[in-house]
Amino acid sequence: MRKLWVAALFPLILATTGIAIGEEASRDVEIKVQGLACPFCAYGLEKRLKKLEAVESVDVSLKTGDVRVKLKPEKNVTEEQLRQAIQKGGFTAKEIHFGKGEVK
Amino acid sequence: MRKKLPLWLILALSLSSDFATAAPINTNTALPVHEEEFLWREQVSFLKAKDSTRDMEVLTVPSVFVYGVTEKLAFIGAVPYMDKSFKENGVERGDSGLGDSTLLARYEVIHLDKPAETLRAQVLAGLKFPTGEDDESDERGRLPQTLQLGSGSYDPVVAGVFTWQTQQWQVDLDLVYKINTEANDFQFGDVLSHNASLQYRLWPQELPEHGNPSFIYGVLELNGVWAQRNEINGSEFADSGGYTLFLSPGLQYVTPRWIAEISIQLPVIQDLNGGQLKTDYILNAGFRIQF
Numbered sequence: 001m002r003k004l005w006v007a008a009l010f011p012l013i014l015a016t017t018g019i020a021i022g023e024e025a026s027r028d029v030e031i032k033v034q035g036l037a038c039p040f041c042a043y044g045l046e047k048r049l050k051k052l053e054a055v056e057s058v059d060v061s062l063k064t065g066d067v068r069v070k071l072k073p074e075k076n077v078t079e080e081q082l083r084q085a086i087q088k089g090g091f092t093a094k095e096i097h098f099g100k101g102e103v104k
Numbered sequence: 105m106r107k108k109l110p111l112w113l114i115l116a117l118s119l120s121s122d123f124a125t126a127a128p129i130n131t132n133t134a135l136p137v138h139e140e141e142f143l144w145r146e147q148v149s150f151l152k153a154k155d156s157t158r159d160m161e162v163l164t165v166p167s168v169f170v171y172g173v174t175e176k177l178a179f180i181g182a183v184p185y186m187d188k189s190f191k192e193n194g195v196e197r198g199d200s201g202l203g204d205s206t207l208l209a210r211y212e213v214i215h216l217d218k219p220a221e222t223l224r225a226q227v228l229a230g231l232k233f234p235t236g237e238d239d240e241s242d243e244r245g246r247l248p249q250t251l252q253l254g255s256g257s258y259d260p261v262v263a264g265v266f267t268w269q270t271q272q273w274q275v276d277l278d279l280v281y282k283i284n285t286e287a288n289d290f291q292f293g294d295v296l297s298h299n300a301s302l303q304y305r306l307w308p309q310e311l312p313e314h315g316n317p318s319f320i321y322g323v324l325e326l327n328g329v330w331a332q333r334n335e336i337n338g339s340e341f342a343d344s345g346g347y348t349l350f351l352s353p354g355l356q357y358v359t360p361r362w363i364a365e366i367s368i369q370l371p372v373i374q375d376l377n378g379g380q381l382k383t384d385y386i387l388n389a390g391f392r393i394q395f
Contacts, residue, residue, distance in 0.1 A: 088140075091136070
């Protein structure tokens with residue numbers, strides 16, 4: 001009987017864990033930034049975004065102008081906050097794509 | 105001796121390069137300083153001028169601090185250390201210590217961003233303060249005003265700067281006007297500086313798809329300085345003022361956090377009034393860090 005319970009619960013545990021991992025993985029935000037043309041300026045933008053409380057890490061692709069922002073667990077950020085941070089960094093945010101589970 | 109030193113040129117050149125926050129070496133830039141960003145720039149500049157009887161060397165070490173109040177407004181402060189030495193017929197005179205400081209406000213008036221490209225223009229205004237000694241003497245008496253570390257005067261400065269930057273090229277243009285006022289019965293002539301810089305990314309030739317790689321830029325600048333004649337006790341002095349244009353090749357290593365750079369300024373035009381000593385070269389090296 002116990003084995004049956006474990007067998008029944010195991011997929012459920014896996015599924016639950018999977019959902020959690022999936023949610024964490026989806027807490028990235030992709031931002032298309034215009035005006036990025038040199039490493040010194042791009043680093044300034046990175047610092048500005050990292051000042052947001054919800055931001056865990058920032059990856060900038062200078063070539064494409066793509067900025068990937070990874071959010072901290074249980075923390076959220078709005079599109080307006082991101083746009084404002086990029087503006088304060090001296091650049092222009094175009095499209096902002098949130099992953100699953102985001103709060104805008 | 106006092107009447108033939110082109111030290112207005114040194115003051116003008118150090119002022120012109122002091123504004124820069126990122127990008128060119130001797131030209132100002134309109135690239136952004138983001139809100140609450142702090143930049144520090146340190147530069148060493150060595151000027152050499154010599155003829156058959158006279159020899160002049162000036163070492164200037166300007167420390168420049170920039171703070172971004174908003175994404176459009178920044179404050180800039182510059183304090184130079186100077187060491188001036190002038191020899192004529194075996195007699196040497198000079199002084200060393202802090203020179204005059206400059207405080208400026210910089211405001212962005214044009215900002216157009218495109219993918220991997222930006223175009224910006226800014227205006228600057230400020231004041232040069234007489235923080236350098238302006239009444240120093242040696243065993244021969246009071247040093248000539250041009251050998252003093254400071255002018256003793258409060259001098260307004262206005263400037264306009266334009267920048268167009270892509271990931272491969274960068275163009276910067278500036279125009280700086282300094283209104284010199286009188287102190288110690290001496291008035292340096294007003295100074296107009298015009299600078300143009302072209303930068304080309306030499307390395308890496310291809311940018312990687314991801315990340316924020318360091319660059320090596322080749323830099324070629326034209327740095328022009330025009331000055332009115334100086335006045336002593338209200339009378340124009342013939343051996344002062346004129347126009348100098350430098351061609352300035354340089355190299356710059358730009359990382360995300362710091363920049364190292366070197367350039368040499370070679371005079372291609374020296375149309376100086378009277379019998380002033382002409383400049384052989386100015387060598388500049390420095391770094392910038394953002395915090």
